[in-house]
Amino acid sequence: MTDRSALTKKILLGMFSGLLLGSLAHSIALDDSNPIMQLGINGLIDLGGQVFIVTLKLLVVPLVFVSLACGASNLSGGTSLGRIGIKTLILYLFTTAAAISLALIAANIINPGLGMSLASDTVFVAKESPPIKQVFLEIFPSNPVKAMAEGNMLQVIVFAILVGVAISKSGEHGSRLRDSLDDWNEVIMKLVLMLMSVAPIGVFCLMTTVFANMGFGGIFDLAKYFFNVVIVLVLHFALTYFLLLRILAGLNPFRFYKDFYPVMVYAFSTSSSSATLPITLETLEKKMGVRKEVASFTAPLGATINMDGTAIMQGVATVFIAQAYSVEIGLAGYMTVILTATMASIGTAGVPGVGLITLALVLQQVGLPVEGIALIIGVDRLLDMLRTSVNVGGDATVASIVAKSEGKLDY
Numbered sequence: 001m002t003d004r005s006a007l008t009k010k011i012l013l014g015m016f017s018g019l020l021l022g023s024l025a026h027s028i029a030l031d032d033s034n035p036i037m038q039l040g041i042n043g044l045i046d047l048g049g050q051v052f053i054v055t056l057k058l059l060v061v062p063l064v065f066v067s068l069a070c071g072a073s074n075l076s077g078g079t080s081l082g083r084i085g086i087k088t089l090i091l092y093l094f095t096t097a098a099a100i101s102l103a104l105i106a107a108n109i110i111n112p113g114l115g116m117s118l119a120s121d122t123v124f125v126a127k128e129s130p131p132i133k134q135v136f137l138e139i140f141p142s143n144p145v146k147a148m149a150e151g152n153m154l155q156v157i158v159f160a161i162l163v164g165v166a167i168s169k170s171g172e173h174g175s176r177l178r179d180s181l182d183d184w185n186e187v188i189m190k191l192v193l194m195l196m197s198v199a200p201i202g203v204f205c206l207m208t209t210v211f212a213n214m215g216f217g218g219i220f221d222l223a224k225y226f227f228n229v230v231i232v233l234v235l236h237f238a239l240t241y242f243l244l245l246r247i248l249a250g251l252n253p254f255r256f257y258k259d260f261y262p263v264m265v266y267a268f269s270t271s272s273s274s275a276t277l278p279i280t281l282e283t284l285e286k287k288m289g290v291r292k293e294v295a296s297f298t299a300p301l302g303a304t305i306n307m308d309g310t311a312i313m314q315g316v317a318t319v320f321i322a323q324a325y326s327v328e329i330g331l332a333g334y335m336t337v338i339l340t341a342t343m344a345s346i347g348t349a350g351v352p353g354v355g356l357i358t359l360a361l362v363l364q365q366v367g368l369p370v371e372g373i374a375l376i377i378g379v380d381r382l383l384d385m386l387r388t389s390v391n392v393g394g395d396a397t398v399a400s401i402v403a404k405s406e407g408k409l410d411y
Contacts, residue, residue, distance in 0.1 A: 014200035015207050015379070022211025037212065046209045052202030053370055055195055059357050061148050061156055063192065066184045069160045073167035073178045084402055088298050091244075091398045092306045097342045098240050099308035103232045103315025104334055110231075112224040112316065113323030139339070151364055157343045192357070199377075206374035225320045226379050232312045233390050240308075241397045249404040251411065259287055260396050267392040271384045273303040276392050284399055289411035294403040302395030309387025310355035311341045313380070314362050321363065321372035333366045340365045355387070356380060 025041055141147040141155035148156055167174040167181075242253040257264075263283050267276040277299060284295040318337050322329050329337070340362050356377060360370045403409035 010200035011203055014202075014204035015377075018204040018207030019211050022208040022213075025208075025212040041209060041212045045205045047205075049202060049205035049209055049374060050371075052195075052198070052205065053360075053373065057151070057360050057370060059188065059191060059195065061151060062184075063188050063357060065148070065156055065160045066181055066188055069164040069167065070178065070181050070185050073164040073174070073181070084294060084297055084406060087402050087405060088301055088398060089305075091401060092302060092394075093342055095240060095244070095306065095308050095394055095398070096311045097338060099232075099236050100311040100315040100338050100341045102236055102240070103229075103312040104319060104337065106232045106235070107228055107316045107319035110224065110228045111319075111323060112228045113320040151361070203377055206377060210374050222375070222379060225316065225376055226383065228320070229313055229316045229383050230386065232316060233309060233386055236308060236312060237390050237393060241393060244401060245397055249401045249409070251400065251404075256288070256396075256400070256411075257393065259283075260393065263396070264389040264393055267388045268385045271388050273306075273388055273391050273395070276388070277303050280392055280395060284396060288396065288400060289409055290399050290403045291408040291410070294406060294408050295399055298399040298402055299395055302391075302398060306391055306394050306398065307355070307387075308394050309383075309390040310358065312390075313355055313383060313387060314341045314359050317359055317373075317376050318362060318366065318368065321368050321375065322366075324375060325369065325372060327368060329366055329368075336365050337362055355384065 022041070025037065138152070139155065139158055141152070141159050144155065144159040146152075147159065167178050170177070245251045245253045245256055260283060263276065263280055266279055267273065280299050280303075281295055284290040284299060285292055290298075315337065318329070341358070356373060359373060363370050363372065400409060400411065
């Protein structure tokens with residue numbers, strides 16, 4: 001298992017090293033014909049960054065399909081199809097949709113990407129946003145194999161959900177297929193961890209190339225992006241979760257999070273909802289008064305599909321990258337972002353760094369260059385810690401609301 005603390009330090013080192021090397025190359029005004037730029041920065045180093053980006057894109061389809069099919073197959077059987085399962089799923093999807101909507105609104109107010117003007121340095125033609133009716137129509141696949149080959153993630157997500165539901169209704173045959181998908185899920189998660197282990201090198205290559213061509217002027221914009229995400233995370237936690245606890249469960253949110261705070265600190269240190277799950281379950285049952293039959297369902301499900309923090313990052317990053325490349329997304333584009341990020345959250349596994357993979361699919365859906373991830377990947381690890389804390393706080397919020405509605409909360 002990758003040492004997450006050491007990985008964080010290595011990614012930061014890669015980010016700052018790439019930033020300094022790229023800015024140095026930019027400051028001495030090396031032109032594109034210079035061997036250092038031609039063979040080094042825009043050659044070998046850029047190749048390393050592009051390989052990292054391509055590998056991110058490689059994992060998108062298998063990660064989302066296998067994770068989502070597994071989740072849907074478990075969600076659709078027995079208790080998972082009952083009242084508790086439906087309430088839990090609705091609440092998680094609602095908070096995710098609220099999170100990314102808040103992120104898009106805040107990002108359009110703060111405008112974190114204005115002034116970068118990367119469009120002048122990058123050959124990129126934006127796709128026209130389709131009408132809203134077409135956006136909804138194209139959610140449903142006519143050819144799932146084609147959807148996977150083309151990376152049409154909304155269609156892949158719908159197909160994965162249908163497969164998962166069918167598995168849950170297929171008895172012994174479905175059970176065998178579910179076990180096989182679980183094995184595939186473990187293998188793909190290992191691939192994700194393998195990719196994250198070389199992330200410091202990828203970050204170094206990407207940051208070096210970006211700042212060699214852009215200079216040190218991007219630091220301010222990265223700071224605006226960073227604090228934009230932090231502000232939305234705080235707002236979502238303090239507004240959405242607090243109001244839901246007060247209105248739907250009748251609980252004192254200050255007392256609630258004071259008792260749950262140690263779990264959020266642990267989540268911050270691990271950057272993983274899955275790694276935090278044992279302590280989350282123990283705290284919900286023994287300290288927060290959520291009965292086992294509710295906690296054992298809502299918390300594991302939340303560790304998989306409740307990725308509000310990731311959705312916030314995706315919303316702010318989409319606006320940031322669009323503004324940096326001078327691309328107008330439009331209303332239909334924002335609707336696509338909300339739909340894609342909300343549905344993709346179901347297939348976003350609770351491990352560090354996977355949010356960058358789902359960000360790639362969000363960018364693809366609105367015609368933005370995946371290479372724009374290079375602008376934010378260096379600070380993403382820091383934000384990942386905060387996002388995970390918010391995510392587990394959301395897990396506890398939903399678990400308590402569902403337990404209260406079922407008369408299974410003793411808090």
